[in-house]
Every structure is written in C-alpha cells, then in structure tokens.
Amino acid sequence: MPSSVPFSRLWPRHRPFGLVILQLGVFLLGFVSVVGTHAFVMSRIDELERYYSNEQSRLMLAEQINLDLISIESKFYEIAISTSKRRQGQIRDAIIEEIHDSREVLGVLEKGGSYQRVINVNLEYHEQVSDSIVYKRWPGDSEYVVEVIDLLPKLAEIERRVDELVGLVSLREDHRHGKRAGQYVAVISDIKSYLKQIPPLFRRMQENTNKIHAESILRFNELDQLNEKRRKRYQVIEMSVSAITVVLVILFGLAISRRVNRTNKALGSAIGRSEMLKNEAEEAQRHNAVINRILEVSIQGLPLQETLEKVLEQIVSVSWLKIEAQGSIFIADNNRRCLVLAAHHRLAPALQEKCVRISYGECLCGRAAESGEVVFSSHVDDRHEISYPSMHRHGHICFPVRSAGQLLGILNLYV
Numbered sequence: 001m002p003s004s005v006p007f008s009r010l011w012p013r014h015r016p017f018g019l020v021i022l023q024l025g026v027f028l029l030g031f032v033s034v035v036g037t038h039a040f041v042m043s044r045i046d047e048l049e050r051y052y053s054n055e056q057s058r059l060m061l062a063e064q065i066n067l068d069l070i071s072i073e074s075k076f077y078e079i080a081i082s083t084s085k086r087r088q089g090q091i092r093d094a095i096i097e098e099i100h101d102s103r104e105v106l107g108v109l110e111k112g113g114s115y116q117r118v119i120n121v122n123l124e125y126h127e128q129v130s131d132s133i134v135y136k137r138w139p140g141d142s143e144y145v146v147e148v149i150d151l152l153p154k155l156a157e158i159e160r161r162v163d164e165l166v167g168l169v170s171l172r173e174d175h176r177h178g179k180r181a182g183q184y185v186a187v188i189s190d191i192k193s194y195l196k197q198i199p200p201l202f203r204r205m206q207e208n209t210n211k212i213h214a215e216s217i218l219r220f221n222e223l224d225q226l227n228e229k230r231r232k233r234y235q236v237i238e239m240s241v242s243a244i245t246v247v248l249v250i251l252f253g254l255a256i257s258r259r260v261n262r263t264n265k266a267l268g269s270a271i272g273r274s275e276m277l278k279n280e281a282e283e284a285q286r287h288n289a290v291i292n293r294i295l296e297v298s299i300q301g302l303p304l305q306e307t308l309e310k311v312l313e314q315i316v317s318v319s320w321l322k323i324e325a326q327g328s329i330f331i332a333d334n335n336r337r338c339l340v341l342a343a344h345h346r347l348a349p350a351l352q353e354k355c356v357r358i359s360y361g362e363c364l365c366g367r368a369a370e371s372g373e374v375v376f377s378s379h380v381d382d383r384h385e386i387s388y389p390s391m392h393r394h395g396h397i398c399f400p401v402r403s404a405g406q407l408l409g410i411l412n413l414y415v
Contacts, residue, residue: 037237044230055219056273057135061105063277064117064133065151066209068102070288072158073202077295079165080191083173088166095162099155106151112137154205161201165194192299217274290318308343316345316413326394326414330358330365332407339369339410350388358386365410368398372407378415 072095079091108115115133168191175184297310308329316325326346330339339358347355360370363386368375377383378395395415401408 048226048230054136057133058109059217059274059277060117060133061109061115061135062209063280064115065102065105066206068098068105069202069205069209070285072098073198074288074291074295076162076165076195076198077292077299079162079169080195081295081299082169083176085170085173088169092162092166096159099159102155103152106155108133108135110137151205151208154201157201161194161198165191168194188301195299217271221271290314305342309345312343312345312411315411328355328412330355330369330410330412332369332409334407339365342409348388348391350391351386354386354388362386364396365398365412368400368410369407372400372402374399376415 075091075095075098079088082088082091105115107113112135115135117131117133168187172184172187172191175187293314294311297307297314300307302310312327312329316327328344328347329342331342333340337360339360341352341355341357344352355365358366358369360366364375364377364383367383375383375398376396380387380391380393380395384396397413397415399411399413401411
C-alpha cells in the first residue's frame with residue numbers, strides 16, 4: 001500500500017479546485033446566513049406589528065368606554081329636565097344599553113376577544129357602520145385587570161343611581177300634576193343635590209380609562225424604542241454577512257430596510273391616530289361640558305329672560321367655534337307673526353332698539369322665522385334690512401328653534 005501523501009504536496013496541485021470548493025462553501029454559508037437573518041428579522045418585525053395592532057385595539061377599547069361614559073353622564077341631565085315619564089324611561093333604557101356595552105368592552109379587555117363597534121354616519125337616516133375590534137390577551141399578561149375590576153362595580157352603581165333619579169323625577173311630576181307645591185319644591189331640591197353627586201362618580205371612572213389610555217401611549221413609545229434598537233442590531237448583523245456575500249446581503253438588506261421603514265411608518269401612524277383619538281375625546285368632553293352648563297342653567301328655575309341670557313352667554317363662549325362673541329335670542333309671537341328680542345350679548349345699542357320687534361320675513365332673522373330654515377350670510381347683503389351707518393362688516397347665521405312643528409324662537413349668532 002502506498003504511503004499517504006503529505007497535504008503540503010497535494011495543496012499546490014489541487015489549489016484551484018480547493019478554492020472553488022471554498023468559495024462555493026462561503027457562498028452557501030453566506031446565502032444560508034442571509035436567508036436565516038432575513039427570516040429572523042421578519043419574524044421579529046411581525047411580532048412588533050402584532051403588538052402594535054394589539055395596543056391600538058386596546059386604545060380604541062378604552063376610548064369606547066370613555067365615549068360611553070360621556071354619553072351616559074349627559075343622559076342623567078336629560079332625565080332631570082324631562083317632564084315626560086315615557087321619555088324618562090326611554091333615556092333610562094338607553095343608559096342601561098350603554099352600560100351593557102361598556103361591560104362588554106371591559107370583558108374583552110380582561111379576557112381578550114372581539115368587540116363589534118357601531119359608528120353612526122348619518123343620524124337623520126340612521127345609517128351605521130360596524131367595525132370589529134380584536135384584542136388578544138397574551139399569556140401572563142395581567143395589565144389593566146385592576147382597572148376592569150374597579151370599573152365594573154361603578155357601572156353597577158350607575159345602574160342603581162339612574163333608577164333612583166328616574167324615581168325622583170317621576171315623583172316630581174306626580175307632585176306637579178297634583179299641584180302639591182311644597183312637595184314639588186322639596187323634590188326639586190333633592191334632584192339638584194342628587195345631580196351634584198354624579199360628576200365626581202364619572203370623573204373617577206374617566207380617570208381609570210385615562211390611565212389605560214396613558215399606558216397604551218407609553219407602550220407605543222416603548223415599541224418604537226425597541227424597534228429602533230432592534231433595527232440597529234440588524235444593521236450590524238447585515239454588515240457582518242455582507243463581508244462574505246455582498247450582493248445577497250444588499251438585496252436582502254434592502255428588503256429588510258423597506259420592511260423596517262414600513263413598520264416605522266405604521267408605528268408613527270399609530271401614535272398620530274392615538275393623538276387624534278385623544279383630541280376627539282377631549283373635544284367631546286368640551287362639547288359635553290358646554291351642554292352640561294346649559295342644562296344646569298335650564299334647571300335652576302330662573303326667570304325666562306335671565307335663563308335665555310345665561311344660555312346665550314354659554315353658547316357664544318364656545319372658543320373652538322369660529323364666531324364673534326355676539327348674538328341674540330328672539331321669542332316667536334306667532335299670533336302677531338313677529339319676533340320679540342328676549343336676550344342679547346354685546347349687541348350694538350342701535351340694533352337693540354331696532355330689533356326689539358321684527359316681523360316675519362324682515363331681515364335675516366325674520367326670513368328664518370318665515371321659512372323655518374337656517375339662514376346664513378357670510379357678509380352684510382341686501383337681505384340685511386335692519387342696519388345703522390357705523391355697523392361693521394360681519395356675517396349672520398340664524399337658527400329656527402321649533403317644537404312639535406311650532407316655531408318657538410330664533411337663535412342669531414355673528415360669524
């Protein structure tokens with residue numbers, strides 16, 4: 001048997017073949033490394049996207065609870081000012097339905113699942129769009145269970161309080177129809193005291209939902225930072241692989257970069273949407289606050305003129321409406337077919353004198369009364385028949401106020 005040939009003598013003769021084999025091995029190793037790196041990166045990015053989508057769902061569920069609470073609180077005041085037992089029962093049933101809706105949302109937050117959200121797109125024709133919000137509870141995830149446990153008994157308390165309020169309002173109407181003045185006044189006092197207990201209850205509940213909202217925003221920021229750290233780590237891995245197989249690393253690196261950029265844009269969009277939802281909730285709260293103040297004025301038992309002046313003051317104080325803080329309220333005298341100035345805010349003295357009584361069809365307010373439709377003018381035109389020499393340029397919007405087909409008055413605002 002021939003003796004073994006030393007490697008030092010074989011290598012010079014077979015070097016080209018050995019280099020080809022080595023290059024092929026490096027190529028295969030680089031290809032496998034690039035494919036493995038790409039698969040790993042995609043799995044991590046997909047995981048971040050799943051977390052992002054889940055956090056967005058949690059944020060929308062918290063916003064839904066907040067919107068339900070805002071609506072329920074406003075309906076308490078609707079019950080208080082309603083004089084119809086049938087209407088009081090309808091409002092009470094609507095509150096119970098919204099409480100059940102909130103419980104359903106809390107159940108999804110606690111255990112995971114899907115919530116079917118219904119959005120009204122046209123109130124006049126009752127057109128609605130449904131949107132499914134899917135939320136997943138990860139194994140060992142105990143976040144927000146405390147908030148759910150704290151909110152559930154408060155919803156039960158709201159159910160109890162709405163029934164108590166309906167009972168008080170029903171008793172008030174019985175005394176009113178029975179002309180029992182003393183008992184009627186006493187029940188009104190009880191209702192006022194009862195309504196003062198409602199805002200603190202809802203503030204505590206909204207603090208819980210705001211905590212969920214704040215925690216979701218923090219989670220979005222954490223995901224964004226985590227994504228940034230992982231992206232840098234991936235770049236280091238890609239640079240190492242590119243030293244072996246430059247072309248493949250560049251091709252797969254471009255695919256990874258596009259995917260990372262898409263994820264960053266998605267996360268940026270999520271943060272922007274969360275801010276938009278937050279602004280919408282804050283705007284709804286501001287609208288609700290104005291409505292509540294107007295409702296509070298309406299149950300204070302003030303004389304009609306003082307009530308209208310306070311209501312008008314609240315309307316023109318709405319800072320997010322692009323209007324001048326000027327306006328007036330007219331009461332309709334349908335027998336004489338004219339409008340009587342009942343309240344005004346910063347109305348020029350000359351107009352206060354000329355607008356004491358306006359016939360139907362006269363000027364913008366009279367046209368609104370005669371047509372029963374909103375009249376708008378962006379500037380002073382020939383329809384503006386009542387004026388004075390030094391009157392500054394402005395527009396008008398006149399809203400007819402109707403009930404049961406009968407004109408009650410006109411709300412006039414400067415624009």
